[in-house]
Amino acid sequence: MEEAGAVGDLFAADATDNLPLPAGGGQTLAVPRAFVLLAESIICHSDPARFDLLYRLLWRLQQERNLLAIPSDADVARAYGLEKSVRRDSHKMKAFVRFKEIDGVSGQGGRRRFLAWFEPDYHIVARTAPFFQRRFTDMDWIVATPKGSAAWNGDALTVSDDPAENPMLDDATDALWRTYFSNIFNPARLKVKAMQAEMPKKYWKNLPEAALIPGLIAGAEASVAAMAARAASQPPLFHERLQSAAASVVSNEPEAAPGTLDAVREEARSCTRCPLHCRATQTVFGEGPDNAGVMFVGEQPGDQEDLAGRPFVGPAGKVFGGMLAEVGLDRSTAYVTNAVKHFKYEPRGKRRIHQKPNIGEVQHCKWWLKLELDLVRPKLVVALGATALTALTDASQRFSNLRGTAQSFGPDQTLLVTVHPSYLLRIPDADRKQAETARFRADLELAAAIASGFAQTTTSPVGSRFMAS
Amino acid sequence: MKKTMNERLAILSDAAKYDASCASSGTTKRDSTRSGGLGSTESMGICHAYAPDGRCISLLKILMTNFCIYDCAYCINRSSSNVERARFSVEEVVWLTLEFYRRNYIEGLFLSSGIIRSSDHTMEEMVRIARELRTTHNFRGYIHLKSIPEASPLLIEEAGLYADRLSINVELPTDAGITRLAPEKRPAGIRRSMGDLRLKIEAANDPTLQTKRRKRFVPGGQSTQMIVGADDANDSVILGTSARLYGSYKLRRVYYSAFSPIPDASKNLPLIKPPLMREHRLYQADWLYRFYGFDIKEITASQPGGMLDLALDPKLAWALANRARFPVDINHAEREMLLRVPGLGTKAVNGILSARRYRRLRLEDLARLKVSLKKVQSFIVAEGWSPHRLIDRTDLRAMFEPQPQQMALFDATHHAERERRFRGLATAGAGPTPCRNSATGDRLGGGSGCGR
Numbered sequence: 060m061e062e063a064g065a066v067g068d069l070f071a072a073d074a075t076d077n078l079p080l081p082a083g084g085g086q087t088l089a090v091p092r093a094f095v096l097l098a099e100s101i102i103c104h105s106d107p108a109r110f111d112l113l114y115r116l117l118w119r120l121q122q123e124r125n126l127l128a129i130p131s132d133a134d135v136a137r138a139y140g141l142e143k144s145v146r147r148d149s150h151k152m153k154a155f156v157r158f159k160e161i162d163g164v165s166g167q168g169g170r171r172r173f174l175a176w177f178e179p180d181y182h183i184v185a186r187t188a189p190f191f192q193r194r195f196t197d198m199d200w201i202v203a204t205p206k207g208s209a210a211w212n213g214d215a216l217t218v219s220d221d222p223a224e225n226p227m228l229d230d231a232t233d234a235l236w237r238t239y240f241s242n243i244f245n246p247a248r249l250k251v252k253a254m255q256a257e258m259p260k261k262y263w264k265n266l267p268e269a270a271l272i273p274g275l276i277a278g279a280e281a282s283v284a285a286m287a288a289r290a291a292s293q294p295p296l297f298h299e300r301l302q303s304a305a306a307s308v309v310s311n312e313p314e315a316a317p318g319t320l321d322a323v324r325e326e327a328r329s330c331t332r333c334p335l336h337c338r339a340t341q342t343v344f345g346e347g348p349d350n351a352g353v354m355f356v357g358e359q360p361g362d363q364e365d366l367a368g369r370p371f372v373g374p375a376g377k378v379f380g381g382m383l384a385e386v387g388l389d390r391s392t393a394y395v396t397n398a399v400k401h402f403k404y405e406p407r408g409k410r411r412i413h414q415k416p417n418i419g420e421v422q423h424c425k426w427w428l429k430l431e432l433d434l435v436r437p438k439l440v441v442a443l444g445a446t447a448l449t450a451l452t453d454a455s456q457r458f459s460n461l462r463g464t465a466q467s468f469g470p471d472q473t474l475l476v477t478v479h480p481s482y483l484l485r486i487p488d489a490d491r492k493q494a495e496t497a498r499f500r501a502d503l504e505l506a507a508a509i510a511s512g513f514a515q516t517t518t519s520p521v522g523s524r525f526m527a528s
Numbered sequence: 529m530k531k532t533m534n535e536r537l538a539i540l541s542d543a544a545k546y547d548a549s550c551a552s553s554g555t556t557k558r559d560s561t562r563s564g565g566l567g568s569t570e571s572m573g574i575c576h577a578y579a580p581d582g583r584c585i586s587l588l589k590i591l592m593t594n595f596c597i598y599d600c601a602y603c604i605n606r607s608s609s610n611v612e613r614a615r616f617s618v619e620e621v622v623w624l625t626l627e628f629y630r631r632n633y634i635e636g637l638f639l640s641s642g643i644i645r646s647s648d649h650t651m652e653e654m655v656r657i658a659r660e661l662r663t664t665h666n667f668r669g670y671i672h673l674k675s676i677p678e679a680s681p682l683l684i685e686e687a688g689l690y691a692d693r694l695s696i697n698v699e700l701p702t703d704a705g706i707t708r709l710a711p712e713k714r715p716a717g718i719r720r721s722m723g724d725l726r727l728k729i730e731a732a733n734d735p736t737l738q739t740k741r742r743k744r745f746v747p748g749g750q751s752t753q754m755i756v757g758a759d760d761a762n763d764s765v766i767l768g769t770s771a772r773l774y775g776s777y778k779l780r781r782v783y784y785s786a787f788s789p790i791p792d793a794s795k796n797l798p799l800i801k802p803p804l805m806r807e808h809r810l811y812q813a814d815w816l817y818r819f820y821g822f823d824i825k826e827i828t829a830s831q832p833g834g835m836l837d838l839a840l841d842p843k844l845a846w847a848l849a850n851r852a853r854f855p856v857d858i859n860h861a862e863r864e865m866l867l868r869v870p871g872l873g874t875k876a877v878n879g880i881l882s883a884r885r886y887r888r889l890r891l892e893d894l895a896r897l898k899v900s901l902k903k904v905q906s907f908i909v910a911e912g913w914s915p916h917r918l919i920d921r922t923d924l925r926a927m928f929e930p931q932p933q934q935m936a937l938f939d940a941t942h943h944a945e946r947e948r949r950f951r952g953l954a955t956a957g958a959g960p961t962p963c964r965n966s967a968t969g970d971r972l973g974g975g976s977g978c979g980r
Contacts, residue, residue, distance in 0.1 A: 130879040131893035154574045158631045193559035194568040242541040244579035247788045253582025276580050286791045294608035340723040366723035406775035
């Protein structure tokens, strides 16, 4: 078997010891496409046994159609090993080719010209050249290697197998690159073996930066020691100026008038009353007019609300908004908020799984809910779900007993209890889901009716006729 | 006197080296065939050089300026440091990027900056650089921009049109740590920026109704970095923060950067050797969480004080603490359990699953899948192999621990040597690889923080 062999050589007469020779002419062999790709790669290798191996695989594939799916097979493992070496060599060529500019010579139409010298292990120039064409399209270049060369002039990519000579060129920009290489290196983290595993010494002679490596390694310890010796000194003058400027700075952001909803909202942004704030993105405060007649109170913000900083914008928010529109309640005239203002969750892979806030968290956050109630003074408060009910009433009453009922809630205020819209999203059974959705709609219709009631008779006490019996 | 280009490059690359990321992967595939310009990105990034710190050099990683109005204790560029200062103009950064790229030194640009005048002013200059490269120079290489905290959302939006990746560093694992060491930074503000960016990326990914096309916006996603060892947060806290960041903001990567001594260090920080082994273990644990189906609590539960075992990799440590789950029959076990076997990486597991449909696998078969038998044999049953009571041996842990070694003459050498031995022994995949995100991303090895 010859080194310079091409695919045809696979069928050369002296193939292997005991495998049958192919019948002369005319016979076609069917192989999976994966084998063709594998063979194209492996023939670039320099291992003289590669043709034997490919022939053996070709033969075995006729009986064992799934052979390539068995990476633990000795022949297949060997083939994948060779393929990996070729891939790696090609990858290193993409990484370690260094173009040098040829000064004073410009190509067609003033294109800049570059030349590189590289020494690959295998016959990979033709395989790898298109990569350079795709990348360095606007310049003329030649990559010369002892195993052939490739050239691009803007029109055509030319590849040859003829061995080339090292042109021994210089490029002034290499000096800047060396400056970069030595300064991006951190002497406190010396890991020479890790470097050499990926950039073996055989490549060093053609890398302009590699000559610096021994010096950087030798000097690493000393430069770390020098760093340690140069302990903290007096800060520079401009630091003092910056610090005093920062201390005397007066916030030029307009401050909300104290005692207004805006002021409270601003204050809540930096709330640290419970530990949830460290894990969440931001406080999700209530939203809506500060004289809204209806206030909806949910449980806590979810994933989307946490990111957007607004209540009820996620999947449950969409259900909620859709239902409000159906029953004729304008969401923009209502005040929408949550019992707990930070999102509580558990990370699970790339998602966040909602977690119910505990009593302590609800209690801490009641501070804000109470301020919202006091400042908005809604005539109707709708508790969406058990957490909201707990936060609003401290009640020992069971949620299921109050569901769908309206009751008195402080002077001139009515409380209506229903489920949280996310509950509807979690019902797997279609019939039940439909029934529960209808119940939720009925509850909101009741809310709409109460709201229109006090819209008409704003002075009289509201809601008494809707009270639960 | 104005410093030369070479002097400024020295200062502004020295100032950039504490950012661990150098990844140029994970973006869309594109090239210059049709545009006739310069640059391409392929499915996998390329490391064009390696520094003797074992880190890959894939991008031109520089600061636009190292002047900074912030005073973060851990940072070389903090306002109270006497480090030499310099500044590049927009044109200079563009020129350097293109000339370096043409010589095939780099895959693109990773631009960060100290904060000058204001966040918006700084971010505006950085966006200008990216815009020049993309529109004026038709550059299709990789661009990673570090978002400046508190920069206006409009600027971030424009940056996202040109950049492959945007990142903003959370810096430290806890809010308390940030408040103490980086007084000007606001952790909630950083989280809000990451949340905003996630929403924008997701919105851009929704195909438009009319054309069904997706908008190109930060195709390489967002990443962040945490400094390890500058405050007293333990590994369990650090990993918990990572899990939250991955879940909340869909980050592509969280980088861990062992706190490394800096010149003219702040009095608030001890000058110590960077905890490289700890950093390495954190990366391994991070990989277990993202690719091996482990929960953070599982990884850290058996560890005293919430710190990962430095002598053993976290998967091995978990297996030794959960021996009742072993041995695992490689011819029958589910994928989830195979992934938990020390010594089996995702690639080996895929190989096993594929091969066992046709054959019953023996130990020799695993060896051909490049699995370390020494590591795996105590934990598995294979055709013709049972570990018998190996899994119950009380000295099983000792079999995997690095051998005690005589102290070397110089402490630094000893340190480096110990690092290397740990690395060699303790990788859960087929072997150590310094570029942990290499091609398949299936190994737990590595120590460079690079993800090409």
